[in-house]
Amino acid sequence: MEKLDFVIGQRWVSHSDTGLGLGIVTDISGRRVTLGFPSADEERTYAIDNAPLSRIIFQVGEEIEIFDGSRLVVQAVEDLGGVLMYDAYDGDQLHQVSEVKLSGSVNFSAPQQRLFAGQFDRNGAFRLRVATMQHLERLRASSAQGLIGARTQHLQHQIYIAHEVAKRHAPRVLLADEVGLGKTIEAGLILHYQIHTGRAKRALIVVPDSLIHQWLVEMLRRFNLRFSIIDQQRYAALDEQKDDVDALVNHIFGDDDEDNPFESEQLVLCSLDFLTDSARAQKHAKAAGWDLMVVDEAHHLAWSPEEPSVEYQVVEELATESRGLLLLTATPEQVGLASHFARLRLLDPARFHDLEAFREQEQQYEAINRVVRRLQSGSSELTAEDRTALEGWLGDELGQLLAGEEPEQAIIDALLDRHGTGRVLFRNTRAAIQGFPERVPKPAPLTCPEMYQPHAWGTIGLAPEQEVTEDMWLADDPRIPWLQQTLTSLRPEKVVVICARAETAMALEHYLQLRAGIRSAAFHEHLSLIERDRAAAYFTDSEQGAQVLICSEIGSEGRNFQFAHHLVLFDLPANPDLLEQRIGRLDRIGQSETIKIHIPYLEGTAQEVQYRWFEEGLNAFAESCSVGVSVQEKVQGQWQAAIDGQTSALNELVAVSADETARLKTMLQNGRDALIELNSCRPDVARTLIEAIESEEESAQVRDYMMEAFDILGVDVEDHSEHSDILKPGEQYQAGHVAELPEDGVTVTWHRQDALEREDLAFMSWEHPMVTGVMDSVISTGLGKAALANLSVKALPPGTLLLEALFSVHCPAPETLQLTRYLPVSPLRLLVDVTGKDLSRALPHDRLNDLCSNIRRRTAQAIVPKIRSQVETLVGHAETLSQPHLEPMKNKALEQVESHFAPEIRRLEALQAVNPAIRDEEVDYFRKQLAAAREAIGHASLALEGIRVIVTS
Numbered sequence: 025m026e027k028l029d030f031v032i033g034q035r036w037v038s039h040s041d042t043g044l045g046l047g048i049v050t051d052i053s054g055r056r057v058t059l060g061f062p063s064a065d066e067e068r069t070y071a072i073d074n075a076p077l078s079r080i081i082f083q084v085g086e087e088i089e090i091f092d093g094s095r096l097v098v099q100a101v102e103d104l105g106g107v108l109m110y111d112a113y114d115g116d117q118l119h120q121v122s123e124v125k126l127s128g129s130v131n132f133s134a135p136q137q138r139l140f141a142g143q144f145d146r147n148g149a150f151r152l153r154v155a156t157m158q159h160l161e162r163l164r165a166s167s168a169q170g171l172i173g174a175r176t177q178h179l180q181h182q183i184y185i186a187h188e189v190a191k192r193h194a195p196r197v198l199l200a201d202e203v204g205l206g207k208t209i210e211a212g213l214i215l216h217y218q219i220h221t222g223r224a225k226r227a228l229i230v231v232p233d234s235l236i237h238q239w240l241v242e243m244l245r246r247f248n249l250r251f252s253i254i255d256q257q258r259y260a261a262l263d264e265q266k267d268d269v270d271a272l273v274n275h276i277f278g279d280d281d282e283d284n285p286f287e288s289e290q291l292v293l294c295s296l297d298f299l300t301d302s303a304r305a306q307k308h309a310k311a312a313g314w315d316l317m318v319v320d321e322a323h324h325l326a327w328s329p330e331e332p333s334v335e336y337q338v339v340e341e342l343a344t345e346s347r348g349l350l351l352l353t354a355t356p357e358q359v360g361l362a363s364h365f366a367r368l369r370l371l372d373p374a375r376f377h378d379l380e381a382f383r384e385q386e387q388q389y390e391a392i393n394r395v396v397r398r399l400q401s402g403s404s405e406l407t408a409e410d411r412t413a414l415e416g417w418l419g420d421e422l423g424q425l426l427a428g429e430e431p432e433q434a435i436i437d438a439l440l441d442r443h444g445t446g447r448v449l450f451r452n453t454r455a456a457i458q459g460f461p462e463r464v465p466k467p468a469p470l471t472c473p474e475m476y477q478p479h480a481w482g483t484i485g486l487a488p489e490q491e492v493t494e495d496m497w498l499a500d501d502p503r504i505p506w507l508q509q510t511l512t513s514l515r516p517e518k519v520v521v522i523c524a525r526a527e528t529a530m531a532l533e534h535y536l537q538l539r540a541g542i543r544s545a546a547f548h549e550h551l552s553l554i555e556r557d558r559a560a561a562y563f564t565d566s567e568q569g570a571q572v573l574i575c576s577e578i579g580s581e582g583r584n585f586q587f588a589h590h591l592v593l594f595d596l597p598a599n600p601d602l603l604e605q606r607i608g609r610l611d612r613i614g615q616s617e618t619i620k621i622h623i624p625y626l627e628g629t630a631q632e633v634q635y636r637w638f639e640e641g642l643n644a645f646a647e648s649c650s651v652g653v654s655v656q657e658k659v660q661g662q663w664q665a666a667i668d669g670q671t672s673a674l675n676e677l678v679a680v681s682a683d684e685t686a687r688l689k690t691m692l693q694n695g696r697d698a699l700i701e702l703n704s705c706r707p708d709v710a711r712t713l714i715e716a717i718e719s720e721e722e723s724a725q726v727r728d729y730m731m732e733a734f735d736i737l738g739v740d741v742e743d744h745s746e747h748s749d750i751l752k753p754g755e756q757y758q759a760g761h762v763a764e765l766p767e768d769g770v771t772v773t774w775h776r777q778d779a780l781e782r783e784d785l786a787f788m789s790w791e792h793p794m795v796t797g798v799m800d801s802v803i804s805t806g807l808g809k810a811a812l813a814n815l816s817v818k819a820l821p822p823g824t825l826l827l828e829a830l831f832s833v834h835c836p837a838p839e840t841l842q843l844t845r846y847l848p849v850s851p852l853r854l855l856v857d858v859t860g861k862d863l864s865r866a867l868p869h870d871r872l873n874d875l876c877s878n879i880r881r882r883t884a885q886a887i888v889p890k891i892r893s894q895v896e897t898l899v900g901h902a903e904t905l906s907q908p909h910l911e912p913m914k915n916k917a918l919e920q921v922e923s924h925f926a927p928e929i930r931r932l933e934a935l936q937a938v939n940p941a942i943r944d945e946e947v948d949y950f951r952k953q954l955a956a957a958r959e960a961i962g963h964a965s966l967a968l969e970g971i972r973v974i975v976t977s
């Protein structure tokens with residue numbers, strides 16, 4: 025190593041211990057030099073002719089930091105007797121700053137600074153950096169982005185919806201697939217996509233009490249999304265931590281400054297019941313601000329102009345504070361059309377502003393559907409009448425749409441949005457998806473006992489046991505021996521029993537368990553969350569578990585019991601949608617067998633009426649009946665009369681209902697449902713997406729990439745089985761770079777089928793947190809920013825220097841614009857020699873990788889000071905060569921920004937024509953966003969992102 029010239033006051037860094045920061049020469053005596061390292065508060069003495077030190081000289085244009093924290097940009101550098109004097113600008117005026125005054129902490133962001141400071145890496149780290157950027161670019165352009173690596177089967181309707189919704193900016197939609205088709209999975213995919221792509225950072229999920237745990241587990245095991253529960257317990261713990269002084273301060277000044285637990289987490293899961301009960305939690309949840317809010321079982325949000333429910337009001341408050349909103353319900357019209365409309369309005373007030381107009385529009389759906397169908401088969405077949413209709417619906421916008429790309433699709437989209445069911449409603453049906461098992465009703469008429477005679481009719485008659493004592497009905501209700509016998513004959517098959525009331529469920533469970541010796545568990549709203557989960561787990565256990573789970577209506581909503589094939593409806597609900605919710609516990613994705621629905625009912629009571637109405641009027645046992653609530657509204661008088669005991673009304677009720685069901689189904693099939701179906705799944709698009717996802721998941725690229733990263737970051741890899749490895753921190757482990765690697769290691773699979781079958785294996789994909797964590801870390805830290813490599817080729821004389829330089833687009837802009845989405849991630853790569861010749865094409869990156877080898881670190885440390893000025897020349901050449909590339913990159917980004925904002929602006933303008941409630945400011949907001957994005961891109965520049973200096977031998 026060469027002898028270094030030291031002068032007191034000079035600044036140097038140690039390349040053997042970069043954590044020491046920027047040292048200052050404090051003493052030189054004999055053959056020894058002493059440096060103080062202010063940041064580390066240490067002093068070190070080195071042998072002068074062998075010191076692992078690099079001299080730090082900042083160049084013109086670089087930023088320096090003074091010990092008081094202020095930052096200036098270097099304008100000129102002067103050497104005064106070995107100590108440097110910088111002329112530096114603070115944005116206001118020029119200062120003379122001796123290097124003595126520089127701050128002790130340094131972060132060399134420019135690659136050449138890192139190189140000169142001795143902070144360079146092995147060749148492999150540079151390779152990893154380039155590979156990371158290239159993969160990021162490829163993944164970002166892929167339609168699979170955001171949907172990779174979920175531990176779910178790839179079902180077309182889910183993937184289509186997830187992609188369609190998640191790619192939107194701040195999506196606001198109603199996911200209304202029929203019961204059990206996977207709305208939770210769709211919401212999880214959307215959350216994952218939005219979080220993965222940076223569209224959302226903060227998310228709040230609001231669900232009924234009984235579903236908290238199920239959501240927590242599904243989000244984690246399927247999507248690696250770690251939500252935190254905020255509940256009463258969390259608040260109690262918070263209050264315990266507060267001391268008396270806090271309490272006094274809060275008492276005097278109010279509690280505006282108190283900790284807000286919703287702010288301390290990014291991903292929060294909270295129950296709607298808790299939010300409606302706690303004004304404090306409501307206030308906190310609202311103040312915390314969200315990018316995306318999910319509300320499950322949204323049919324609980326009942327609304328009428330006179331009496332909006334508390335639940336509706338709570339969600340409404342939060343919905344205005346959240347940019348994105350996903351409402352989930354299988355039965356959107358369960359509590360009436362007005363509530364359904366009010367929820368649509370929460371989602372898109374611009375489109376849904378007038379209930380009457382909404383009702384009227386439904387009448388047009390058939391006509392719209394006819395035109396849409398013809399458009400789908402090629403616009404040449406449009407009749408003159410269709411054209412007139414289109415002009416009537418779309419006005420001037422039609423011309424713009426016809427002039428754009430894919431006019432047919434654009435017109436269909438505009439029709440669905442402005443005049444159809446809207447972009448906000450997605451609903452897949454079993455009929456459209458197909459492949460679901462059959463549902464077979466098994467009625468069991470029973471004689472009504474004496475004790476129920478006074479309570480046989482009216483809605484009380486649907487659950488008459490509530491009118492007598494528990495002892496009485498348990499003794500004399502014929503449904504009890506029937507149930508006991510049915511369960512015994514079905515043993516050991518699992519059976520879900522559902523009844524309306526928690527009290528009935530509790531009594532039944534008690535009875536079966538203690539008096540009939542049938543292993544059972546109860547599941548209802550009076551149990552704590554832990555008790556409910558314990559009951560569900562006891563039922564799920566296939567060996568030792570309960571044969572029967574007895575659920576109340578509310579307790580069972582949303583739960584997954586598809587491993588059972590027998591359902592007992594101990595009573596029948598008044599509302600057809602509640603019946604569908606009940607059957608949906610078993611009739612879910614994953615149900616492998618015919619579902620047997622056992623229906624004990626008491627003859628000559630309201631129960632018989634209800635059974636016959638569901639069976640003969642609606643056919644609601646064998647098939648999902650989405651028109652049930654509408655039919656009920658229509659036949660309300662007859663239904664009530666029949667339920668009240670007018671036996672003559674029953675036959676007519678059944679006949680009228682059957683006709684109305686058929687009529688509504690046909691009408692909806694031709695109109696609304698057809699349009700919704702069109703909106704909800706396009707199988708060809710879904711298939712292409714699934715292919716793209718699977719090709720990313722199945723490719724060996726992710727494993728190859730991670731193996732290279734593990735090698736560099738010190739992670740040991742042991743073979744486990746064909747597609748699986750065991751990962752453990754090794755001796756050289758660099759902890760900060762690898763997220764989610766436990767000390768004692770983790771077993772992972774790179775194969776989706778294995779991941780679906782074995783939940784204990786982590787499913788590694790491009791979007792697993794460990795992989796994204798490594799990629800983020802490579803990009804955001806200095807790893808591989810500067811490297812030195814050796815190249816042996818005969819064509820070049822030994823000692824020739826080449827520079828491989830990477831440039832990326834640098835574009836400061838407010839985060840809300842999310843401009844990084846439009847700028848390339850993959851670097852501009854240039855290879856230059858000292859004469860400024862561009863060798864980029866002659867020696868591509870991969871070829872160079874094959875030819876290059878590592879230089880020993882000690883040798884490299886010795887070379888760097890000698891080649892400093894040549895490297896500076898090379899960097900200058902690369903910068904000159906990079907400049908012509910900037911404009912095309914900016915233009916491409918501009919094009920993408922325009923294509924994102926233009927349709928949004930056009931849509932609002934079109935809606936404004938029919939909805940005066942849309943204010944000019946709303947349209948202006950997007951225009952301003954577009955203008956700000958244009959301006960920011962206009963100022964974009966190229967920044968040097970990484971260098972590899974290649975020395976020939």
Ligand SMILES: Nc1ncnc2c1ncn2[C@@H]1O[C@H](COP(=O)(O)OP(=O)(O)OP(=O)(O)O)[C@@H](O)[C@H]1O
Pocket residue numbers: 175176177178179182201202203204205206207208209210353354581582583584586608609612613614
């Ligand atoms: N793609 C999938 N891969 C694996 N399992 C799935 C998939 N989609 C759904 N499931 C399973 O099917 C069941 C129903 O899914 P989910 O709970 O999301 O339905 P839902 O539409 O929300 O139901 P509900 O209307 O009852 O709330 C769950 O057990 C879920 O784990």
